Amino acid sequence: xxxxxxxxxxxxxxxxxxxxxxxxxxxxxxxxxxxxxxxxxxxxxxxxxxxxxxxxxxxxxxx
Numbered sequence: 001x002x003x004x005x006x007x008x009x010x011x012x013x014x015x016x017x018x019x020x021x022x023x024x025x026x027x028x029x030x031x032x033x034x035x036x037x038x039x040x041x042x043x044x045x046x047x048x049x050x051x052x053x054x055x056x057x058x059x060x061x062x063x
Contacts, residue, residue, distance in 0.1 A: 007015075
């Protein structure tokens, strides 16, 4: 097991590119989850607010 292995410049570039792709994909996935989570919260808060407004008699004014 005395093999001395060396990496060429092309090997190092290929490894760096793969690491960069992985980091970029994880970042984009996390940002996407954050945006979807925010949208989901806005929808839920809107529905809850609408239900509270209707329960308080807010819709009778318009009918």
